[in-house]
Amino acid sequence: MVGIPGRSEGCTTCRRRKVRCDLAKPSCQRCTSSQRQCEGYEKYPVFINRGQQGLQKRKRLEEARPAQSRHTEMIAPAVTSPHKQPSMASSPPCRYLLEDQCISVFWDGFSARSVTDSRPASDPAWLHHILNISSPVDTLRQTLLSLAYTRLGRLNDDPAAVLRGQQVYGQALKTMQQALYDPHWSRHDETLAAARCMVLYESFESTSESMTSWFNQIGGVAQIIELRGPQNHRRPLQRTILESMRYNVMIACTMRRKDSFFAQHQWLTEPWRDDIKNLEQRYIDQGFVLASMLERSDALSQRNSCDEFSTRRAVVDILRRLLDGLSNLQALSQELAEVEAQYARSKPAGYNVKELCTPQTGEVTIAVASATIMALELSYATLAAALVSRYTSKLQLDHDDSSILAGIRPYLDQSRRLTLSRQLLQDLETCLEGRNLDFTRGRLILPLNVVRWELREYPEDSAKIGELFDFATAKGKYRIARSVLKAGTSPLPDIVLNAKK
Template identity: 25%
Template structure:
């Protein structure tokens, strides 16, 4: 039988991992052999939407088999192997719904936006009695707005924004109610609304505010409350964004405490994988800026010199942890990527004679998106710690500049930034298929700070990539508009020291100090 063009017949897991599937039913042998959750096979889904406003529905009838077939979901599930949670799955699977535009918006959002390993469902984990009122409202606001944006339906965008505003009021009411403050419904709804801010909102403060509120709520619940599967998945998804908000605000995060790195995984130790170990390092990074701010506020004294030595011991420890992480990763994942010829979008340097040379001669292709996300986040975190160490060493009289071998740090930083840039084409292809892209945003910003600010060709290329994303040509994320406008870490003294250190270098350093309280 001739298949449908552009539609994979692979099982859910093989399709997400982008590997060949043997298509054995009910579960493929490849997944069974690797002890993975197969996820089943997709059914044909055809949904049409003519853009007309739906009339007020009468009393809904039970969903017919034909109507239910139009709402795609995986019929298989596993309680033993949990994956990342998608709110839309629970909405569809645990609600008796009548097919109308709202359900089309939800299905469209799941199929176009919530794809990839960051969006695998955990069908059947939550019992039906769990209150999902806020989750349903927040996800419907997201889905309605996203559908309207993709189809250029301004009325739908406005409706989604209104739904978002009403849900925000409901969330505030729940936060003031002690009986609801620690509910899973509230926890997950705030997570979805933070996702809304990344995707839709042009307000660059929105996602930071949501991250701060989510962190306070998580801390209120305590680490022991996240040992169950659904709560653990929310925690895993929340940690990177909350760490980035803490970096911007120069404040420590609760996740740097040892109990938050161990207790939530006590029932699911297999989920403490390379990615989670890497995030354990990332959540310690905000403390570097807290320590440096505290030292700068001191009067010049022996205590200040001693504090700088302690700060550099902290940065050295983080760099050693990153070195150990990449060593372990390479042992577990040998040959997880290969180099290929650069695309026609690769930035080009033009000499005074008019000769053109590509900024890099090869791009990176990963075996799976899991490999891509791990290595991209590693390079971004590596840049962050190296840059902090480099800047701080140059701007102080600690006497540790030679000891820290700052020129070597500088070279390593540039190499990590180039790895991020060479991986962008792969990530953009994932985004076109609906995969989430948080790790790309953080990594692109780090690469821009390390390389793009002082190299006009690469800087213009990164800005163009983000413009394509903001315009909807590659995915559609509002954060792409203002990602490069957030002030980077560094201070005036640091910038002057770096300019002197790198005089004549093709790549200069940063301006400004803090990632301000935006």
């Protein structure tokens, strides 16, 4: 009806009925004579505010634009050439509407919950709490926008949106640097939230071919958390960010073989003083123990001392800690098996319980939790086997030391490790077949890297692992997984690389 007098300019009632309007003011006489209520001459509302509670009531706007069909078209005004004439999207209120809609679409794709799937699931709680912040500061808003633009751009093959996301991310980095030098903002919750979003951005859009930028972001957020202190991470936003970052820090520490302050007693207990630590956070604790033992084993292999007593004490102490960790992981594995059996009894036949998130496993599915526990157990066993192979035949062990060695030997059995590795491979296939790949990918870096090493001598299994890496990096361009693959054996300690086959 564009350009048709009486129709394109008529009252809302006539335009909706697609009839000619007499344009009488303040009310259309055509509506009045037919005993209809004239709705006036405002234009149709177009934009829909989609918030955390779903679709919100539409509000009337002074101007209207046609609805657009693709997600990336909603952000098109933000990436238009600066030489073009300014449009309505350049005004602040409408620009924010478009940005909010873009962030909302990103959230719908990234979160594990789906309105079309009745299976229970858990959203990434840290991001849920961040998106609930009203009127976020510029740094946080820019970081969320950079995530939304780049993810939607990648998924919809829209280079303009990706470029816009990269530009916004550069701006966010600058404002973040300013915030970190400010005594107030360096400890502010929204600064922590923005830094956490930057870690997610680097995992998808890694700005270097290696893991360097990702590691640097993780280290930066860890410093912010340490500066704030363990007692300042008890509220929902703070603690969910802390919990999600603990997994990332654990991955970085094990790959770089460095100890972390997260392994200290106060950081293992204080944030959960008023609540229960779920199974996921408890196996992450074991990951920090592993990182500490990897660092100590590196120091041991580089030691030039000929003092047999000190060497024996160091080796035995590491083996004792590894044995305790293996026992704890076995207990966690048994607890997870009981959780899986409990839910399996309550679900119909054919239901894949492994894709289920539970209160016990937190935000991860049973399959992801199982894969991570097995990966940690294999890492413990690999390090223990290397230590036993290199040192125990050369050192004189007393009775107590021999009992530790006897307790750890069953975990080192090659056939047991092979069985565990192939079971891990099956769980990884289940994880990557799940309905929310974006949310799951970040949790599979450690298991993929561990199983790649354990099954390196089995061509058929190695081929499957290669396919899983390809699948993890495909479509969504999850670049950090490719960087892990390129890292090869560099995350492994020398003592493992040089161990007897």
